[in-house]
Amino acid sequence: MATHMDPDEFRRHGHEVVDWIADYWSGLHDRRVTPNDPPGTVTARLPATPPEYGEGFEQILADLDTVIAPGLTHWQHPGFFGYFPANTSAPSVLGDLVAAGLGVQGMLWATGPACTEVETVMLDWLAHLLDLPPRFRSTGPGGGVIQDSASSATLVATLAALHRASGGEWRMSGVTRRYRVYTSTQGHSSIEKAARLAGLGDDGVRAVEVDETLALSPKALRTALEADRAAGVVPALVVATIGTTSTTAIDPIPEIGEICREYGVWLHVDAAYAGAAAVCPEFRYTHSGLEYADSYCFDPHKWLLTGFDCDAFWVADRAELIEALSVLPEYLRNAATESGAVIDYRDWQVPLGRRFRALKLWFVLRWYGVEGLRAHIRSGVQLAAWFADRVTADERFEVAAPHPFSLVCFRLRAGDEASSELLTRVNATGRVYLTHTRVAGRYTLRLAVGSPLTTHRDVALAWQLIAELAGQDGPGHVDRDAV
Numbered sequence: 244m245a246t247h248m249d250p251d252e253f254r255r256h257g258h259e260v261v262d263w264i265a266d267y268w269s270g271l272h273d274r275r276v277t278p279n280d281p282p283g284t285v286t287a288r289l290p291a292t293p294p295e296y297g298e299g300f301e302q303i304l305a306d307l308d309t310v311i312a313p314g315l316t317h318w319q320h321p322g323f324f325g326y327f328p329a330n331t332s333a334p335s336v337l338g339d340l341v342a343a344g345l346g347v348q349g350m351l352w353a354t355g356p357a358c359t360e361v362e363t364v365m366l367d368w369l370a371h372l373l374d375l376p377p378r379f380r381s382t383g384p385g386g387g388v389i390q391d392s393a394s395s396a397t398l399v400a401t402l403a404a405l406h407r408a409s410g411g412e413w414r415m416s417g418v419t420r421r422y423r424v425y426t427s428t429q430g431h432s433s434i435e436k437a438a439r440l441a442g443l444g445d446d447g448v449r450a451v452e453v454d455e456t457l458a459l460s461p462k463a464l465r466t467a468l469e470a471d472r473a474a475g476v477v478p479a480l481v482v483a484t485i486g487t488t489s490t491t492a493i494d495p496i497p498e499i500g501e502i503c504r505e506y507g508v509w510l511h512v513d514a515a516y517a518g519a520a521a522v523c524p525e526f527r528y529t530h531s532g533l534e535y536a537d538s539y540c541f542d543p544h545k546w547l548l549t550g551f552d553c554d555a556f557w558v559a560d561r562a563e564l565i566e567a568l569s570v571l572p573e574y575l576r577n578a579a580t581e582s583g584a585v586i587d588y589r590d591w592q593v594p595l596g597r598r599f600r601a602l603k604l605w606f607v608l609r610w611y612g613v614e615g616l617r618a619h620i621r622s623g624v625q626l627a628a629w630f631a632d633r634v635t636a637d638e639r640f641e642v643a644a645p646h647p648f649s650l651v652c653f654r655l656r657a658g659d660e661a662s663s664e665l666l667t668r669v670n671a672t673g674r675v676y677l678t679h680t681r682v683a684g685r686y687t688l689r690l691a692v693g694s695p696l697t698t699h700r701d702v703a704l705a706w707q708l709i710a711e712l713a714g715q716d717g718p719g720h721v722d723r724d725a726v
């Protein structure tokens with residue numbers, strides 16, 4: 244017989260879990276950022292089969308300390324500088340807890356009116372917060388929706404673009420002509436994945452050349468569009484990036500937008516990480532030209548203190564997206580949908596079902612307020628700038644790319660091998676964690692600031708470790724790779 248946890252037990256254990264999370268956060272500083280164990284370590288700590296009879300909650304909680312926490316990379320650690328941040332915050336966690344407790348499935352307006360309406364308002368709030376063009380507001384023909392990730396945003400933008408480029412034919416008959424998607428050589432891997440899922444294949448994506456700042460070259464884009472058109476290929480979508488994943492390069496959206504308008508191609512702007520910076524007026528220059536975009540997305544789950552998953556995605560014309568994705572079986576028919584007066588977000592995404600993710604955004608936006616969010620972004624950018632200054636001042640190092648946001652790409656002048664060895668040594672300390680990329684073929688370290696716990700002290704520690712472990716190899720040292 245099932246023994247449900249009654250409300251009083253839930254209250255008690257719920258408090259214990261919140262205490263556990265609070266202790267976890269306050270103790271993060273003393274943990275290694277990444278575990279040091281070989282693959283299979285966590286598996287070996289787990290029984291091979293589930294328990295026959297229910298266990299005490301104390302045992303479950305105790306195993307968080309012995310099985311789970313030691314086997315994690317701690318993304319909220321103040322010394323986590325890898326990839327891009329995946330922020331969370333206490334208000335976000337609490338909003339998510341409420342969403343979990345409500346257990347609402349918001350596929351249709353009718354299955355949870357507040358779930359839909361709060362989401363619409365939150366996306367309008369975010370559009371206001373980032374000062375996005377008016378065309379994305381729900382009060383006009385556009386509107387926003389929460390996707391799980393920027394990858395899903397790319398996918399639905401691709402499908403809507405195909406719908407438009409084919410004049411609706413794609414929806415009926417699939418891919419009957421050769422369509423193509425364009426992005427820079429620095430575009431995110433999700434663009435290729437979306438093209439595969441949409442049936443365009445890897446040949447359906449053209450990687451356009453970049454300039455010396457690693458931003459897409461409008462001239463090269465035009466050449467590619469011309470050549471494809473002449474060859475009978477239909478250009479369907481251009482994906483431009485504000486803040487590329489490798490180095491945070493910013494594609495020239497105004498020029499790209501002009502070209503897209505001229506060729507009648509859907510423009511999707513992917514600002515997964517860097518979009519959050521637009522909460523600050525001084526970083527809005529990075530979003531100029533956005534009025535050309537047919538769709539735009541950024542991830543509050545990366546740099547805006549909202550726990551994964553939360554991608555904010557907007558379209559300028561929601562009718563095109565809905566036409567591309569809508570399927571209405573009899574069992575979902577209802578008066579509200581029929582009336583045309585409501586939004587059914589199932590038509591804006593790939594899955595049918597959806598969680599009440601807007602609740603965590605609501606908690607975050609209200610707790611921090613616009614000023615609180617701006618302070619978080621500014622702190623990250625300032626810490627990154629401080630770090631870049633240290634790198635520049637040390638003649639053993641060089642900054643490898645512009646750093647308009649909170650990511651600094653840098654390397655040892657001594658070459659790839661020295662840089663790669665340095666990263667291994669720095670991460671082996673367990674006190675900080677950085678990742679790497681290649682810039683124009685050269686091995687490059689990345690330091691991305693973003694955890695709400697990261698302070699000047701943590702970035703200073705990172706620099707101290709990096710400077711010490713880089714050794715004495717000066718610019719005169721010649722690396723084997725370089726000769």
Ligand SMILES: *Cc1c(COP(=O)(O)O)cnc(C)c1O
Nearest residue numbers: 392393394431487488513515516
């Ligand atoms: C991180 C990133 C993505 C993918 O983000 P997910 O939300 O994890 O799918 C897409 N584009 C860019 C530019 C990114 O930096």
